[in-house]
Amino acid sequence: MLTIKDLGYWYSHPDDALFTNVNLSFEAGQSYAVVGESGSGKTTFLSLVAGLDTPKAGRIELNGKDIRKMGLTNYRKHSVSIVFQAYNLFNYMSPVNNVLTAMAITNSKHQGDKAYAKQLLAKLGLTEDQMGQNVTHLSGGQQQRVAIARAMGCDADLVVADEPTGNLDEANTKEVVELFQQLAHEENKCVIIVTHETNVAAACDHSYRLAHKQFTMEQPTA
Amino acid sequence: MNFFKRAWLSLLAKKGRSLLMLIVMSAIMLFVFAGLLIHSAADKATQQAKENVGVTITLSANRAAAFKKMQKSQSSGSSSKPTITTSPVKLSDAKKIAKLSNISSYNATSSTSVNADGFDTVSTSTASSQMGGRMGGSSSSSTGDITVDGVTSTASSSSFTDKTDKITSGRNLTTSDKNTNNTVIESELAKADSLKVGDTIKVKTTSSKKTYTLKIVGIYKAKSSASSSMPGVSDPSNTIYTSYTFANTVKGSKYKNTADSVTFNVSNPSKVSSVKAAGKKLINTSKYSLSTDDASYQTVKASMKSVESFANKIVWLVAIAGTIILALIIMLQIRERRHEIGVLLALGESRGKVIGQFFVEMGIVMVVSLVIAGIGGQFIGNKLGNQLVSQQTSSLSTSSSTSTTQAPGGGMKGNGQAPSGKMGGGQMGNQATSSRTASVKQTNLDVKLSAVQLVKLGAMGLVITLLSVMLAAGNILRLQPKKILLD
Numbered sequence: 001m002l003t004i005k006d007l008g009y010w011y012s013h014p015d016d017a018l019f020t021n022v023n024l025s026f027e028a029g030q031s032y033a034v035v036g037e038s039g040s041g042k043t044t045f046l047s048l049v050a051g052l053d054t055p056k057a058g059r060i061e062l063n064g065k066d067i068r069k070m071g072l073t074n075y076r077k078h079s080v081s082i083v084f085q086a087y088n089l090f091n092y093m094s095p096v097n098n099v100l101t102a103m104a105i106t107n108s109k110h111q112g113d114k115a116y117a118k119q120l121l122a123k124l125g126l127t128e129d130q131m132g133q134n135v136t137h138l139s140g141g142q143q144q145r146v147a148i149a150r151a152m153g154c155d156a157d158l159v160v161a162d163e164p165t166g167n168l169d170e171a172n173t174k175e176v177v178e179l180f181q182q183l184a185h186e187e188n189k190c191v192i193i194v195t196h197e198t199n200v201a202a203a204c205d206h207s208y209r210l211a212h213k214q215f216t217m218e219q220p221t222a
Numbered sequence: 223m224n225f226f227k228r229a230w231l232s233l234l235a236k237k238g239r240s241l242l243m244l245i246v247m248s249a250i251m252l253f254v255f256a257g258l259l260i261h262s263a264a265d266k267a268t269q270q271a272k273e274n275v276g277v278t279i280t281l282s283a284n285r286a287a288a289f290k291k292m293q294k295s296q297s298s299g300s301s302s303k304p305t306i307t308t309s310p311v312k313l314s315d316a317k318k319i320a321k322l323s324n325i326s327s328y329n330a331t332s333s334t335s336v337n338a339d340g341f342d343t344v345s346t347s348t349a350s351s352q353m354g355g356r357m358g359g360s361s362s363s364s365t366g367d368i369t370v371d372g373v374t375s376t377a378s379s380s381s382f383t384d385k386t387d388k389i390t391s392g393r394n395l396t397t398s399d400k401n402t403n404n405t406v407i408e409s410e411l412a413k414a415d416s417l418k419v420g421d422t423i424k425v426k427t428t429s430s431k432k433t434y435t436l437k438i439v440g441i442y443k444a445k446s447s448a449s450s451s452m453p454g455v456s457d458p459s460n461t462i463y464t465s466y467t468f469a470n471t472v473k474g475s476k477y478k479n480t481a482d483s484v485t486f487n488v489s490n491p492s493k494v495s496s497v498k499a500a501g502k503k504l505i506n507t508s509k510y511s512l513s514t515d516d517a518s519y520q521t522v523k524a525s526m527k528s529v530e531s532f533a534n535k536i537v538w539l540v541a542i543a544g545t546i547i548l549a550l551i552i553m554l555q556i557r558e559r560r561h562e563i564g565v566l567l568a569l570g571e572s573r574g575k576v577i578g579q580f581f582v583e584m585g586i587v588m589v590v591s592l593v594i595a596g597i598g599g600q601f602i603g604n605k606l607g608n609q610l611v612s613q614q615t616s617s618l619s620t621s622s623s624t625s626t627t628q629a630p631g632g633g634m635k636g637n638g639q640a641p642s643g644k645m646g647g648g649q650m651g652n653q654a655t656s657s658r659t660a661s662v663k664q665t666n667l668d669v670k671l672s673a674v675q676l677v678k679l680g681a682m683g684l685v686i687t688l689l690s691v692m693l694a695a696g697n698i699l700r701l702q703p704k705k706i707l708l709d
Contacts, residue, residue, distance in 0.1 A: 047704040050568070052568055052702060052703040052704040052707070053702045053703075053704040053705070054702065073567070073570055073571075073572060073573075074570070075570075076567075076568060076569065076570035076703075077569075077570025077571075078570070082568055082569075084565075084568075084707075088561070088564075088565045088568070088707070089565075090228075090562065090565065091562075092231055092232050092235030092236060093231055093235070097231060101228060101569075102569055104224060105566070105569045105570055105571045106569060106570055134235065154569075
């Protein structure tokens with residue numbers, strides 16, 4: 001589904017590249033973990049995959065089409081859902097409106113379906129009362145759930161998440177990982193999670209480690 | 223949820239920010255709107271002034287030419303006492319001018335003086351009146367104690383039109399009073415002699431001592447008082463109005479079908495120059511002169527121009543300052559929402575819709591501001607506009623009054639009118655210096671809200687808002703979402 005070909009990225013000089021000549025492949029119905037040391041370039045890699053930035057070398061193809069040729073805005077709108085590490089919710093909206101907004105922007109098939117938005121939020125453990133509050137009144141964990149619900153509501157084939165469990169406790173982390181697994185296995189999405197938590201990486205179907213400018217596949221260990 | 227709803231939610235959620243924006247925008251709109259309203263009202267008032275304010279042309283003897291003639295005869299060695307000989311205006315000449323287009327009506331005036339016979343005149347007992355005796359340009363026999371202002375109709379004579387004199391009882395003299403001995407007397411004189419409408423008075427000519435009986439058909443009240451009259455000059459209350467034919471009769475048979483001066487009312491003030499030029503072609507300019515009096519028109523025009531110019535400055539000043547302030551506030555607000563822009567772009571929102579959301583937010587605030595400006599602007603515009611007109615008019619009135627009261631016993635009435643001919647037959651003198659101050663008409667600005675102005679203001683606001691939003695957001699939108707979110 002998603003093919004990375006000779007991908008490279010650097011800020012000022014190719015000699016200082018975060019990674020070069022990366023060739024990877026991500027399939028629908030599978031979950032992938034990207035692990036690595038802090039500052040290794042995991043989040044940068046994810047931003048390229050999410051179409052938030054353009055690579056310095058190589059290309060990313062979605063179903064055989066270069067995403068730059070598709071138009072990055074178009075790619076983000078129709079093909080990818082993002083869960084940010086810092087949630088990045090609209091702070092002047094309720095959880096329901098956050099989900100509805102994302103569904104409207106991405107032209108989701110559930111666009112405007114408030115009941116569906118609520119259903120997603122309920123599935124992630126938010127109460128009816130919490131759904132109507134402003135998101136700034138929710139805890140970090142609850143906001144992370146709203147961010148995940150927003151990504152799920154977008155109905156994109158590719159779901160990318162940057163440290164989605166960074167602010168969650170162990171029990172909640174387990175629940176969230178299970179949700180991502182469900183997305184991959186039950187809804188046939190391709191899920192890519194950047195994490196530094198070994199248990200999250202272990203829960204995924206595949207795991208890649210970014211070190212010394214290269215990705216290497218790791219055998220997930222439960 | 224489209225960007226309209228997002229804009230609405232943002233406005234509702236951030237009430238403080240929205241309120242601040244509303245206050246700033248309303249203040250700017252209010253002043254721009256008030257300026258626009260004053261400007262437009264001043265424009266309208268100037269137009270109205272052009273149509274309503276009286277402009278007159280006066281046909282009278284050419285004193286300047288007569289003076290030159292006198293100087294010439296002196297230099298040729300004539301030993302006789304130098305005298306200025308002026309010719310009274312022939313009514314036949316006046317009628318020719320009256321036929322010109324843009325002349326709506328005319329008023330002939332003929333002045334003389336007589337002595338009261340059997341009734342007392344009003345005397346002025348100021349210290350100044352004790353000195354100097356009679357002043358003025360009397361060039362013939364002695365002057366009487368009653369001034370006779372012969373007119374075609376009192377209503378169209380300058381002292382009535384400028385409201386210096388006002389009928390309080392009875393009626394005005396009209397063209398139907400021609401060849402009659404009907405008169406309108408001053409209320410002080412009527413009071414002093416217990417006279418009322420319907421009574422008769424007798425007057426004697428100063429030279430032949432011939433007596434005439436006049437019937438009082440009206441009583442007028444003069445604004446000027448005895449204290450304001452010049453020393454040595456008869457009290458203004460001793461001025462009586464009669465038909466010009468009566469004044470001519472008193473002056474003598476050679477004055478039949480003549481007048482000291484004839485004042486023509488010009489229906490379209492802007493055509494006064496062409497009317498004057500056309501009139502000059504019909505008269506003997508060595509004997510007669512045509513002078514224009516558009517003082518009231520010029521006063522109102524100057525006053526309105528000043529208000530208009532002030533309003534223009536308000537509009538420009540507030541519009542420029544407002545645009546800068548508004549643009550800076552919008553830019554700062556949008557920069558604060560940089561992260562939100564990044565998230566929207568990351569979700570796949572188009573740049574146009576991001577700008578659209580901010581524009582709709584500002585647009586909603588602007589519509590409310592327009593309503594506030596519409597209500598408040600009319601009120602402020604009315605107060606400010608009329609205050610400005612009042613200041614302008616009073617300053618012009620003061621300068622006009624100062625200049626007219628300086629006339630030293632000459633032949634002009636103090637109403638700013640050009641040589642109105644109070645000098646026929648050597649009678650210029652006692653009545654000439656009555657210091658009636660100029661009555662400068664105050665034009666009120668009718669500041670009214672119009673849909674066109676509101677739309678104009680709204681369009682102006684929208685353009686400013688759109689430019690500010692595009693400038694501020696454009697700077698952010700050109701970046702990749704990752705860069706926006708990371709910064």
